[in-house]
Amino acid sequence: MAGSGKETPPGFGSIDEIRERLAAEGYIADRMLATAVFLSVSLGKPMFVEGEPGVGKTEIAKVMARLLDTELIRLQCYEGLDSSAALYEWNYTRQLLELRLQEARGVDRAEIGRNLFAEEFLLQRPLLKALRSEGARPPVLLIDEVDRSDEEFEAFLLEVLSDFQITIPEIGTLRARHIPFVVLTSNRTREVHDALKRRCLYHWIDYPSFARETAILRARLPEVELRLAGQVCRFMELLRQHDFYKRPGIAETIDWARALLALGVAELSEAAVEETLGCILKYRGDGDKLRQLGLGGLVEMALMPGHDPSAAAAVCA
Amino acid sequence: MAAPTVLEHVVGFSRVLHDAGLTVNPGRLIDLCQCFDFIDIAQRDDFHAAARATLVSRREDIARFDAAFAQYWEAPARTPIRRRRQNADDEDDAAAGERGARVALPDDEGGGDGGEGKPLRLAWSPDEALAQRDLGTLTDDDVERAQRLIRDIVAALANRRGRRRASHRHGRIPDLRRLLRSRSFYLADGICPLTWRRRRVTRTRLVLICDVSGSMQRYSRFLIEFMYALRRELSDLEVAVFSTRLTVITDLLRRKGVADSLRQVADRIHDWAGGTDIGGSLREFNERHAPHMLDGRTAVILLSDGWDRGSAAEMRNEMARLRQRAQTVLWLNPLLGTPGYKPLTQGMQCALPYLDHFLPAHDLHSLARLAGTLRAIGA
Incomplete structure (x- = not known):
């Protein structure tokens, strides 16, 4: 074979x-x-x-x-x-024009339209x-x-x-x-x-590990500080442990970090998260749920030392 | 290279997978062997990744695959095939026993709930007359009438226009491809009949989710007839029943002989006429069955009185998920026929925002109305 x-x-x-x-x-x-x-x-x-x-x-x-x-x-x-729409379509306009041309050229009646279904009349999808x-x-x-x-x-x-x-x-x-x-x-x-x-x-x-997510974030947004990147990824990691209607993916992490950069946030805080929540959770119910869980507590946990973002540098290299 | 032993191991491994409930066909094994040309199979991780990419095709299987992989390649058992077979049978038996036991597990205190449900029932059943024309006492004539009605209902549900087109004499869109290939187009002098296409009618698939908890008991005969009648009309029907947990009984309904399969249904569902946990049951449905049962042209019919003893938030979440995946969600409530009934129970309150239609279903008359309603709105 x-x-x-x-x-x-x-x-x-x-x-x-x-x-x-x-x-x-x-x-x-x-x-x-x-x-x-x-x-x-x-x-x-x-x-x-x-x-x-x-x-x-x-x-x-x-x-x-x-x-x-x-x-x-x-x-x-x-x-x-x-x-x-996915494979091919016949180009009807060209086929009809070809017929007219053949007629005008005086092609033999039996031959007219013989070549209409050839690859040249095919529209590639x-x-x-x-x-x-x-x-x-x-x-x-x-x-x-x-x-x-x-x-x-x-x-x-x-x-x-x-x-x-x-x-x-x-x-x-x-x-x-x-x-x-x-x-x-x-x-x-x-x-x-x-x-x-x-x-x-x-x-x-799967959702990436903390180290890999930090590495991804740094690769996609080099201007984000390692410290902030670590906090953002740790927060996302904590968030994903809960059951939301739509859990945030890496795309959300990157969007969020970009938003934080634009706002000039250097360190995660409850207020900063609250302002930019729309980047992470896209359903009203999920936002309510997060507030119920205690936004402050999550932010605090994300800021806790112990997760060393520089470990991510190893993944990067 | 000691090729034969590697191949032996690969085949042995596929048997272990098979015993673990993962089907591996020979084509995939060949793919895996082709991978050996490109990767270093001494590298355990790479071999693992290659085996997973070629042998697994569903996320649910990944955990089982990884376990089987660890088990086999830690200590590859070189048991002769004959003995493996025997083991496999033993394991099958064990697995079957476990499955049976799992269904039987009364871990949702179903029995207790049923008892507590009774006082609640007093709150809504003042109407004695209703019980008399109840579907509990159906004659054969009635059954036939019910079937006719159900056929109407199914027809009303199935008339949705699809997005694909097919040739049709009374279509609206010219079918140029067909025209250019037709003889008349070349033979006619200037004028020829056009060919047309139109959007094809797609058959709606149905999923029926029935409440069989204690409070629904008086309608159970009706429920069963309803399921059977639908089953006869639609090949593409899935049926699940729930009280505190959900059981899919499509395969049981496939059997002939109502009495016989009824016994089977009762055997399988241990909390028939028990308590109710609609939210939990829907969650189970959404997680385990929705991915392969629901698509954009599936109508879901929920048949329940809405008495729920589960969590309201869960119910709301699960209804939202269900709504998002199905084409239409209908709720048939036998109580809706009771004069003065208002859907004030917690369960109904949670569900109402997510329903396309909320309709009564307590006797033949209401079924006739249901068919009419569905046709009118072109569900």
Whole structure:
């Protein structure tokens, strides 16, 4: 089965190399994730990434595109996404014009319209575009929030993801020029079908550890002081231990730190948290719940020594 | 490289996973073996990461996988396959026993609650006449009528327009792809009939969540008939019942013979006619079943009188979560038919803001109205 004309993108030397290069692009991955990316590139299999909102699922595709120095093709899923929006569509206007031209040229009646269903009349939508990309390097294909689409769409994906080809009834089968690096993300609002998952390598991105989150924050926002970064991440860590309707992810951490910077806050305080609460908790009920838990107590705990943000420097390096 | 032993171990490991309840198909094992070309399997962490990426596909399985991984690779048991089989059977039995026991565990003091529920019931059942036309005493004719009504209800629920389009003679959107491929387009001199598409009607899926606590007991015959009738009409139906905890009984309803499966249902649900914890039961539903049962075109029907002895805050939270995931949430309340009834109980108060429809369901007449209402609003 192996080597049947399938050409995988240029692999990386080792898991560590991937990890370093991701870090250089500002994406701090744990070794588990780096291994999954490494294997996905090496085996030419899509990655299926799940996790809570805001833990960097989509980001991994964007970073990989930068890292591989190639095009990022993105397909945002939604209910009712169909083949004409995801795979291909015929360019009806051009087809009709071609007919008129043929008539004007006096093409034989039996021949008229013979070539209407050729690849030149095909409008490429993201999936087809990713397979037929003419670039020097295979593109990165991001299929975002698969759980939002419906089952019919999952069925379209099966052929694309297992054989990297698309069958168009009017033409036949179009094969991939290069095998793209494919990332599928899901927020788990519903379970995606097993047949789809089976074609992918699975990875669950959890909330990061304190050290890793500090490192991520410092990588994304270098201007934030190590001290404040430590306090922010510790506060987030404490917050996530509670059961909120929507727990804040890393995206919220970064937004929040940015807001604190903009306000010129150098050290976390109850007042500062209260002012910027909208960056962390996006539901009124969650805000009320936090106040119930005692905002002051949480801030105090976050300020307590014992969590050394400089440990994060090791992760960074 | 001692390839055979590694392969043996991989297969042995897959058996351990299988015993732990994780299905691993050979395709995935092949993927894992292909990974060995790229990673150093002497590095335990890398091997772990590779095995997890290829063999696991659900978050729930990760903990079990990690445990099995630790157990197997700490001391890889090189037991011959025949013995493993036997062990596996033993473990299966043990697991089955445990499962049974878990359902039976009366850890929510269900019995006690049931007793306390009784005085409350006096507060709302003054109407003797209601009991007479109650669905507890259904004749076969009535059952047939009920089924017709339920068919109406299902039809009313199922008429939602989907987002996908299909060819249709009376559509509104021209189907150009079909037109360009049709013969008439090429043969006609200038004028030809257009082909059309329109949005397809998608079938709504139904999830029925029934309260079988003590206060609902007098409606239980009706409940069961309702479940069965829906079951016959809809292939895509999930049924769960709850009092202090929630049990999914879809598979039981699939069996033929009402009496027989009723006994099974009663066997499985130990707190039938016990106390009520709607919030807790909904939480269990949201956590364990919602991800695979609910999507944007699922209607959830809750059938309960709203007498709740659980926490109000929890109930509110869980109703909000349920509302967010389902297309429609309907609450059928048998008490709503009682003259002068107002939904003032704590449970109903928490639930009302999250309901699309709050409707009575205490006799055939109310079911007929339900079908009418659903059609009118085009649920």
